[in-house]
């Protein structure tokens with residue numbers, strides 16, 4: 001039990017970090033922010049799934065994927081297809097030429113539901129497909145690349161190309177995918193209206209809960225021998241190979257896990273925001289996600305989450321007032337981080353935390369908090 | 385000859401890089417518990433022979449049999465699992481991990497994806513790490529980041545990582561390069577200890593060191609064997625003196 005908690009939370013230090021993040025997500029934000037702003041946080045948190053997937057893949061494994069958006073997008077599309085079918089029941093679509101199919105299909109002269117939409121009539125199947133489709137794609141890409149020992153820059157470029165192809169494909173196949181508009185007008189999930197205030201709160205908490213769950217999974221992987229091998233592979237791949245490991249299998253596995261975590265984020269995006277579009281699949285979002293992880297700290301799961309939240313706060317604030325400036329600012333931010341803070345916010349925090357013994361102070365603070373907030377109690381799993 | 389008593393039997397091994405034969409119809413046999421040293425001038429093909437044995441380079445023709453098992457068609461990790469360990473010419477260790485982690489990661493349990501996810505640090509693992517650390521004189525550095533080790537200690541660590549796997553054939557490419565005289569002596573002792581229950585193949589330029597450890601010496605020149613035998617015999621060989629020992 002002790003070992004397991006060690007592995008999940010990454011020791012006392014890690015547990016405190018997770019507890020503070022949970023406190024923010026579950027208590028501080030919901031109490032402090034109105035529903036509109038909380039919705040924004042919810043959206044950012046869905047991007048954080050991708051950021052933590054990049055911590056696994058890039059920070060620890062040294063495998064830079066510039067195409068994580070495609071997994072986020074695929075997860076999102078799977079969920080959107082289910083919701084769209086539910087929103088397209090024959091009664092609400094009776095004015096269409098073919099009632100009972102999504103509106104964009106009708107506009108594109110489709111007269112029957114395409115075969116690959118059929119499974120999305122079932123929520124169970126949809127949830128399975130959210131997890132399976134992106135993972136399978138990652139497996140195919142990973143198998144083709146890593147077995148041939150394609151890595152580094154080549155891998156990054158190829159993932160980027162595939163993300164681009166996928167987004168072009170989605171835009172081009174308007175009748176099947178909703179094209180450039182994406183899949184919109186999503187309303188209910190098994191009759192439960194996802195647009196109501198209460199639904200928004202519930203989805204926000206589910207989303208945050210899933211993020212923490214994914215972080216625990218990632219933590220477990222990183223603290224196991226697998227995690228140590230990831231670091232070893234990043235450093236000296238040949239040495240790992242000549243120590244009797246089939247390196248490609250490890251890379252394929254972590255690429256698949258990263259895809260699955262990203263896909264969960266995508267599905268939660270669709271549920272909370274109520275649509276999914278190709279603009280989340282292509283190159284730009286994929287690169288943005290890398291920047292989130294880099295700013296937060298590509299070695300730190302918790303850092304990557306804060307990085308995502310902060311960069312997106314910045315984006316929302318700046319792009320309202322100076323939309324053109326934002327892209328330059330973000331580019332500059334990325335260059336600055338890479339040049340001066342290669343470990344991102346987490347690296348800066350660690351440097352100063354050790355300097356001023358911040359963690360000591362923080363843990364005292366946490367113990368005080370524990371007395372009042374039972375939430376942290378449950379999360380840390382032990383009484384002070 | 386197809387079945388042999390040798391641990392390693394290399395026959396007619398050739399590799400050509402764009403027509404240049406780096407190893408040319410090489411025959412070499414290594415006995416059980418033998419410590420063989422391969423010497424030869426720069427570019428003789430010594431490292432290439434190790435590359436061929438461990439599968440890093442694929443041979444053009446010929447055969448490499450390890451305990452009568454053909455290695456030339458196996459992928460690298462299976463050659464290692466069959467019992468062949470190899471140290472690289474430049475120390476190849478995981479700089480970001482501690483000495484302890486470097487050794488533990490090399491422990492031959494949990495080599496599959498699933499196995500590594502469920503790997504447990506049992507008392508046997510810890511004991512083995514400490515045993516090997518003592519063997520390669522790194523007990524005090526166990527918690528140190530490997531990047532901070534001296535060059536010589538890095539060489540020892542890599543040897544230790546191989547010993548963790550308890551290979552039946554251990555191949556070391558220039559293990560004392562960059563070591564002080566004292567470290568060389570300690571390494572010679574180490575090699576003399578560890579070849580008690582395995583075969584060791586060492587590539588080395590330092591003749592003083594070679595004298596201390598070699599059971600038999602093979603001189604390689606332009607991908608071919610120039611001479612082979614006990615150290616004294618090889619040293620007296622005129623061809624060897626001319627191409628290698630002379631300068």
Ligand SMILES: Nc1ncnc2c1ncn2[C@@H]1O[C@H](COP(=O)(O)OP(=O)(O)OP(=O)(O)O)[C@@H](O)[C@H]1O
Pocket residue numbers: 401406424425426427428429430431432433473
């Ligand atoms: N992958 C390769 N492609 C082309 N040529 C190669 C390759 N590997 C080795 N060679 C060539 O084969 C020859 C033998 O090289 P090798 O590294 O085996 O020499 P060595 O005996 O280990 O020398 P040193 O004592 O300098 O380490 C060299 O001329 C080298 O340039």
Ligand SMILES: [Mg+2]
Pocket residue numbers: 430431432473557
């Ligand atoms: Mg060499």
